Structure formats: structure tokens, C-alpha cells
Amino acid sequence: MQWTTAFEIPSFEPKINHDTxxxxxxxxxxxxxxxxxxxxxxxxxxxxxxxxxxxxxxxxxxxxxxxxxxxxxxxxxxxxxxxxxxxxxxxxxxxxxxxxxxxxxxxxxxxxxxxxxxxxxxxxxxxxxxxxxxxxxxxxxxxxxxxxxxxxxxxxxxxxxxxxxxxxxxxxxxxxxxxxxxxxxxxxxxxxxxxxxxxxxxxxxxxxxxxxxxxxxxxxxxxxxxxxxxxxxxxxxxxxxxxxxxxxxxxxxxxxxxxxxxxPKSFPIIKEVESIKKDLAHRPFNVESPAHLKFLENLHKKLERMSHDFDFSKEIDQLRKQVQYRGK
CATH class of the missing domain: 3.40.50.1110 (SGNH hydrolase)
Structure with missing residues (x-):
């Protein structure tokens, strides 16, 4: 049984990518x-x-x-x-x-x-x-x-x-x-x-x-x-x-x-950025746990790597605030 009226949307050119x-x-x-x-x-x-x-x-x-x-x-x-x-x-x-x-x-x-x-x-x-x-x-x-x-x-x-x-x-x-x-x-x-x-x-x-x-x-x-x-x-x-x-x-x-x-060539970038956003929103049960410290370290490396191509200054600042909060 069909519960919605779907319709086809054409694919347009030229596509939007991270160079546009x-x-x-x-x-x-x-x-x-x-x-x-x-x-x-x-x-x-x-x-x-x-x-x-x-x-x-x-x-x-x-x-x-x-x-x-x-x-x-x-x-x-x-x-x-x-x-x-x-x-x-x-x-x-x-x-x-x-x-x-x-x-x-x-x-x-x-x-x-x-x-x-x-x-x-x-x-x-x-x-x-x-x-x-x-x-x-x-x-x-x-x-x-x-x-x-x-x-x-x-x-x-x-x-x-x-x-x-x-x-x-x-x-x-x-x-x-x-x-x-x-x-x-x-x-x-x-x-x-x-x-x-x-x-x-x-x-x-x-x-x-x-x-x-x-x-x-x-x-x-x-x-x-x-x-x-x-x-x-x-x-x-x-x-x-x-x-x-x-x-x-x-x-x-x-x-x-x-x-x-x-x-579609931009889809992997979109997916990785969305993953970073999700990681930044993560709230651990124990901010001092070794697992969370490793999580923050890996996230920082990912941000540093992607910063060569995109502006992640806000995200890096957000991560630093999390680290500072953990140290209090």
C-alpha cells in the first residue's frame, strides 16, 4: 500500500560541489x-x-x-x-x-x-x-x-x-x-x-x-x-x-x-563533516575516562587533517572548550 505521492525530481547541471x-x-x-x-x-x-x-x-x-x-x-x-x-x-x-x-x-x-x-x-x-x-x-x-x-x-x-x-x-x-x-x-x-x-x-x-x-x-x-x-x-x-x-x-x-x-563526489566530504558534527555533540558519561580522552584525540586529528581544505576553526574552538571544561 502506498501512503505518499512521490514524484521524480530531475537531476540538474552543473552540480554544486565544494569548489562552487x-x-x-x-x-x-x-x-x-x-x-x-x-x-x-x-x-x-x-x-x-x-x-x-x-x-x-x-x-x-x-x-x-x-x-x-x-x-x-x-x-x-x-x-x-x-x-x-x-x-x-x-x-x-x-x-x-x-x-x-x-x-x-x-x-x-x-x-x-x-x-x-x-x-x-x-x-x-x-x-x-x-x-x-x-x-x-x-x-x-x-x-x-x-x-x-x-x-x-x-x-x-x-x-x-x-x-x-x-x-x-x-x-x-x-x-x-x-x-x-x-x-x-x-x-x-x-x-x-x-x-x-x-x-x-x-x-x-x-x-x-x-x-x-x-x-x-x-x-x-x-x-x-x-x-x-x-x-x-x-x-x-x-x-x-x-x-x-x-x-x-x-x-x-x-x-x-x-x-x-x-x-556525488562531494558526498564523502558531507558524510565526514556530518560525522564530525555528531562527534562534537557527543556527551560522555565520564569526561575523564581513557576512552573519551582517546575519542577527543582522534577527533582533534581529524579536524586538523580536514582543516587543510576547509575552515574548521569554529569546530576546533568548540573542541578546545570541551577539553578545557574537562580540565576543571
Whole structure:
């Protein structure tokens, strides 16, 4: 008896390996996949502006970065003594207007450098619902819990999304014509908009992705949304909020992504890095036992060996802290 609707995901080229350069931006699903790639030592810049949900803000952030546009200070606000920007997530925060300006410029520069050499760019659209600020028709990335009266909520049209993407791509291709774009629709449910409204939003995003990959040969679609909606069609694959996928669901989609996009030659490296992560998370019954001391010694040797090719400075520091703790 079959309990799920499986479907085939094509294998894409060129593959992602540990020599490729990656950039991820968009909804929290982009962050999830980006973190998994970062953790496995791929060259990844992951959501530098924090979680961005709508396609217009996502494309605008990348476009501004490549063009080195000055920060729009009219979109800076103060909340609880902190400075935020309507074009960024609340993760991008500072204690002064000048500090926030410098922080955003730094993130834009990081994005510009990575985008101009990226082999693969992962873009995840979260919602087609947008908020326009004041009377300016300026679409914001985040309302930052400001009064609803400051914004006008509306639904993006498909052509607005494709136009925003085409504008970004035309600029990117002047600097990096070979970059492959991996588009996906976030499986995270925006239920606060309403169930029918969320479905309408996702449908618009999916149609926009279809039109983009049809028009632009270097753009490809990865069906993370469809995997969640069809293969994992069960509330047990959602967290308690019934909005976000569980870790089990994320891992399942990650495995599908691996098979579709990652070069099998990188699988042994991924496996070894995952083994190191697992070893670092190990908590022994007796930290002073000879077996555990030997375990730490072998782990240190493994980290030193792999450090010739990848940055394991955080892991080595984590191991040192374990050793220091053992000595207390």
C-alpha cells in the first residue's frame, strides 16, 4: 500500500560541489538550506539581510548590492531604542542610524562580492502579499511591528514578480553571466494571511517561478513546496505552530535537494563533516575516562587533517572548550 505521492525530481547541471560559490536569499527555507550547506563546508553566503519574504524585496536587495546603491535612510526607523530598516529583517539592527547604515553597506558589499562570482544562487519566495509604506508605493521587506495604518497591504501580480526578477538578472549578467539560479517556493505556511489567502499567494509565486524558468535558461525550479504539500502531506511533518516544517521534514527535503543538485563526489566530504558534527555533540558519561580522552584525540586529528581544505576553526574552538571544561 502506498501512503505518499512521490514524484521524480530531475537531476540538474552543473552540480554544486565544494569548489562552487553559493549565495542564498529569501524566506526562512533559504536559510535552512543555506545553513545545511554552510555546515557541510560549502562556500556559502546565507541570507545576509535576514529573512526576506516577498520577491520584490528579495530582488531589490540583490540589485542594490551589485549596483552599490546608497542605503535609503528614509526607510530607517527606531523601535525600542534600536535602529531598523524597512528593507531588511529585524536581524539587521544597530544602536544608531550611522551604525545601521554602515552595517547594511557591509552586507551589501558581502553580497556584491559573492554574487559576482557565484556559480549558484538559491532564491526562495515566501509570499506574494506585500506592504506598501505610506503614500510612496514603496514595498517593504518587513513592517517591524509598526502600526498597520502606515501600510497598504496588497497582492503582487505575477508580472510584477517576473519584472523584478528580470531587472535583477539583467544587472547580474553584466558581471556574472554564468550563474545558475535555483528558484523555490517556501513550504512555510503564511497562515496569518488566512488559509485561502496563503494558497492564493503560493499559487502566484509558483506561476511566477514557472514563467521565469520558461523565459530564462539559467533559472531552474526546485519543488520544495510540492514535496511538503504532496509527499509529506501530514501535520506530523509540521512543528507545533502548524506553520513551519519539522526538522524531519527539512531533512527529507534536504536529501531531495542533495540528489538533484549536489555532485556525488562531494558526498564523502558531507558524510565526514556530518560525522564530525555528531562527534562534537557527543556527551560522555565520564569526561575523564581513557576512552573519551582517546575519542577527543582522534577527533582533534581529524579536524586538523580536514582543516587543510576547509575552515574548521569554529569546530576546533568548540573542541578546545570541551577539553578545557574537562580540565576543571
Amino acid at each position: 560559490v553559493l549565495y542564498s536569499i529569501g524566506s526562512c527555507f533559504s536559510s535552512t538550506i543555506g545553513e545545511k550547506l554552510q555546515d557541510r563546508k560549502f562556500n556559502m553566503v546565507n541570507n545576509p539581510f535576514g529573512t526576506l519574504f516577498n520577491p520584490v524585496s528579495i530582488c531589490q536587495a540583490m540589485e542594490d548590492s551589485i549596483l552599490e546603491m546608497p542605503v535609503n535612510t528614509d526607510l530607517i526607523l527606531i523601535r525600542d531604542g534600536l535602529y531598523l530598516h524597512f528593507g531588511m529583517h529585524s536581524d539587521v539592527v544597530a544602536y544608531s542610524k550611522e551604525s545601521l547604515d554602515r552595517l547594511i553597506q557591509k552586507k551589501q558589499h558581502l553580497s556584491k562580492v559573492q554574487l559576482e562570482k557565484a556559480t549558484h544562487i538559491l532564491i526562495t519566495f515566501g509570499t506574494a502579499w506585500v506592504y506598501e509604506y505610506g503614500n510612496s508605493d514603496q514595498i517593504v521587506a518587513n513592517c517591524h511591528k509598526q502600526p498597520a495604518g502606515l501600510f497598504e497591504k496588497r497582492l503582487l501580480k505575477t508580472e510584477e514578480i517576473t519584472k523584478a526578477f528580470a531587472s535583477f538578472l539583467s544587472i547580474l549578467q553584466q558581471f556574472n553571466p554564468k550563474a545558475k539560479i535555483i528558484l523555490t517556493v517556501s513550504p512555510v505556511r503564511h497562515t496569518k494571511d488566512g488559509i485561502p489567502e496563503n494558497q492564493l499567494s503560493k499559487s502566484i509565486l509558483r506561476l511566477a517561478c514557472h514563467e521565469i524558468v520558461t523565459e530564462f535558461p539559467n533559472a531552474h525550479y526546485f519543488p520544495s513546496y510540492e514535496i511538503m504539500m504532496d509527499e509529506l502531506r501530514d501535520y506530523r511533518f509540521y512543528k507545533e505552530d502548524l506553520v513551519h516544517p519539522t526538522e524531519q521534514a527539512e531533512e527529507y527535503i534536504w536529501e531531495k535537494f542533495m540528489m538533484a543538485w549536489i555532485d
